[in-house]
Amino acid sequence: MTQIKAALAAPAAQGGMTRRSLRARSGRAALEHRPERWLPAFGKRRCKNKSLEHRPGSDLRDDALEPAALALARGAARAGLSRLHALQALRCAATLGLAVALARLAGALIETGQLDGIALGLAGACLLAGAGLGSLIEAHSAALEAKVAVALVDAAEARLAAMPARAAADLPRGAVIAGLQRHPGALARLVVSHAAARRMMALGPVLTAGAVAPVSWQAAVALLLATPVMIVFFALVGGLIRDRAALQEAALGRLATQFADRVRVLPTILAAHGLPRETAKLDRRLKTYADGTMGVLAVAFLNAGVLDFFASLAIAILAVFLGLGHLGLAEIPGFAHLALWQSLLILLLAPEYFLPFRRYAELYHAKAEGEAAAEALAWVFSEEAETRPERGAVPAVPGARGLVLPYAGPVADFDLPETGLVAVTGPSGAGKSTLLRVLAGIEAPLAGAFRLPAQGVAASWVSLDTPIPAGTLGAAIADGAPATPEAVAAAAATLGLSEDPHWPGGLDAPVRAGAENLSGGQRVRVAVARLLLRPGTAFCDEPTAKLDPANAARVRQALASAARTRLVLVATHDPALAAMADRRIALRPTHCERQAA
Known part of the structure; x- marks a missing residue:
């Protein structure tokens, strides 16, 4: 029930994503994506007598259209x-x-x-x-x-x-x-x-x-x-x-x-x-x-x-x-x-x-x-909970074709490398975070299709509202990953978490319920440290926002290092991070914004 409450409590605008949903979207099924991939597969089961339709409040009989x-x-x-x-x-x-x-x-x-x-x-x-x-x-x-x-x-x-x-x-x-x-x-x-x-x-x-x-x-x-x-x-x-x-x-x-x-x-x-x-x-x-x-x-x-x-x-x-x-x-x-x-x-x-x-x-x-x-x-x-988007052909190579984002409109076709740092740039409201959520499988596009590199393991998500469980810093970084204590300590040191003067205690530093004692920047650094322990594709939404220059530099270097062995996609306004990218996806302002301008 806790996972249900967490899923309902995370607004779509914030792009929250649970570990369970990320793991559910990992592997081969998440690599070849059509918009209808995440549409509900459930419905009503027709029984032997198909002429009897179920009406709300009517008797639920075995021979009716059974919910x-x-x-x-x-x-x-x-x-x-x-x-x-x-x-x-x-x-x-x-x-x-x-x-x-x-x-x-x-x-x-x-x-x-x-x-x-x-x-x-x-x-x-x-x-x-x-x-x-x-x-x-x-x-x-x-x-x-x-x-x-x-x-x-x-x-x-x-x-x-x-x-x-x-x-x-x-x-x-x-x-x-x-x-x-x-x-x-x-x-x-x-x-x-x-x-x-x-x-x-x-x-x-x-x-x-x-x-x-x-x-x-x-x-x-x-x-x-x-x-x-x-x-x-x-x-x-x-x-x-x-x-x-x-x-x-x-x-x-x-x-x-x-x-x-x-x-x-x-x-x-x-x-x-x-x-x-x-x-x-x-x-x-x-x-x-x-x-x-x-x-x-x-x-x-x-x-x-x-x-x-x-x-x-x-x-x-x-x-x-x-x-x-x-x-x-x-x-x-x-x-x-x-x-x-x-x-x-x-x-x-x-x-x-x-x-x-x-x-x-x-x-x-x-x-x-x-x-x-x-x-x-x-x-x-419910089969009618969402509108089925237009079907698109899955690209033969990693990338996107004919992608149309909710509220942001069409995106120019692009290819993705097997490994490397890819920066999604553009003005506020252009759809950077939405594109990231679509590629991560959190949201469905209105049209088009995409393919991610075949890395076969669970993806990672980094954002300002990354969920952090109560416990200790070490447990929050490991978060169930099969990592050694030395690897956890190294990830914490890379992001400057084990020596943070505002969060004393090293790997034993306490994390309160709801991570109420952590700032947004500390949440991001914990999420990036998690990323270093997992080899799958990484999706990072504004990873250097709300960080001081020293910690922002640590995050940039950590992402660049991780991108040597896997695909790392970042939505960012940070010119320094965008300059380090191996490839950029530049989004234009939405149609509504162009009209307002």
């Missing part, structure tokens, strides 16, 4: 669900056996005053088996839900890693972060707990009625006749719960986005003395959301309460019929002339008949929340 998030969740749960269903069937059988044993035991005790040893032993065995199976079911269900939730989070992380930075920045960050904390779990409950309850609602009553039928088929039929009432009520109440749950999920997304926006502009709010006003606004919206949540729960409780009423009514009717038969006051077929243990068995099994319906009713709100979560996770698998 891909739901398809992924069901696929992750499929193998585990078979075992869960088997355990549930065994527990149901143990419960039925316990009911038979208790009925025989109680009947014998009342009629003869003696204990039935066989019935007592059977009751104990069934009780222990049911308890053990219940524990297994709970543990297996929890583990399976966790597995499904992790699969959904992994899919979201992969989508964010493959998404261009500008598209990620356009997502409502608060809604996405809050949603990824709730939606995977809600969808997991839908495909595990709710699916298990639905299966038992179909299997449990049939097994229970089958156990009652040998004693009194009329009583079994009476129980079966109560089933349509349950189904009709589910149909009537289900739509109301589903619609309210969908509205609540949308309201939560808006609330999370509003909160994230206010955190982002908190300094402005404080400067304008607007904190009490904004706090009051959020309090009102939070109360509205809480009231809506209570409304959903009220409908869910009403659903369970009405089912309890019908179940109690059916059990009471059976008890009256059986009582009249035992008292000889009425000759009701199937309820008269029964042994005491048989009547007790019917009364014990009647609640078990309705128990799966009650369990399903308790989880009906989970169904509504899961369906809403499947819709809310559509951005992870």
Whole structure:
């Protein structure tokens, strides 16, 4: 989840790039780039009946156009669900056996005053088996839900890693972060707990009625006749719960986005003395959301309460019929002339008949929340999230052909060397940083294609906002690279980090959370030191900005040294760094800037 938050928190304008996204873009796949390379490959999975289209808020059925998030969740749960269903069937059988044993035991005790040893032993065995199976079911269900939730989070992380930075920045960050904390779990409950309850609602009553039928088929039929009432009520109440749950999920997304926006502009709010006003606004919206949540729960409780009423009514009717038969006051077929243990068995099994319906009713709100979560996770698998750019032919040699940058326009074709220092120059706003992000695979061009040298290892990214983890200077430079302590020390010395008077402690100098104790220049020098430990292509956005002359000279020499063995691309305004370059890519002002001039 930390990687998700970091990806969402890095604005596209800053060109932030995580290690995971760089590694995902490394290797051969990143060398031959077409614009559609990073477009989402996910979508909705069509099932057998393609004529049924899914609509938001409609029932998510197996034969409909199934949301891909739901398809992924069901696929992750499929193998585990078979075992869960088997355990549930065994527990149901143990419960039925316990009911038979208790009925025989109680009947014998009342009629003869003696204990039935066989019935007592059977009751104990069934009780222990049911308890053990219940524990297994709970543990297996929890583990399976966790597995499904992790699969959904992994899919979201992969989508964010493959998404261009500008598209990620356009997502409502608060809604996405809050949603990824709730939606995977809600969808997991839908495909595990709710699916298990639905299966038992179909299997449990049939097994229970089958156990009652040998004693009194009329009583079994009476129980079966109560089933349509349950189904009709589910149909009537289900739509109301589903619609309210969908509205609540949308309201939560808006609330999370509003909160994230206010955190982002908190300094402005404080400067304008607007904190009490904004706090009051959020309090009102939070109360509205809480009231809506209570409304959903009220409908869910009403659903369970009405089912309890019908179940109690059916059990009471059976008890009256059986009582009249035992008292000889009425000759009701199937309820008269029964042994005491048989009547007790019917009364014990009647609640078990309705128990799966009650369990399903308790989880009906989970169904509504899961369906809403499947819709809310559509951005992870959306095929329409980005416009497919014009396809371009991949160049035969490293370089770019027909490249059109977002907001900056077309770029003249250029070639790239296998190794060397390449400087991207031009006035502010010409698209230097954008070109660098496109070549690094962070953003997709509007048209054209490019090829990078085949170096086959992960790339490096250097910018003023390079993420630095908390820890020590040595750990920040190594950052997971397979480098020896001597190599880390040499890289730090090359950039003057181990002797920085403003950051004492050498390689053991502390790095606070969020690198809050580092300046922008120190961040850049740490990023360049990392670059020296990694042999892949390096992308450097203004690496000498905010540096004093001495440290700027160190960075220039480090980049020139690294460029002897790999390709180093730099976007820069530094004339001295540009003069050291083996090749330059000069960008012209954008069309809008030329008009303004």
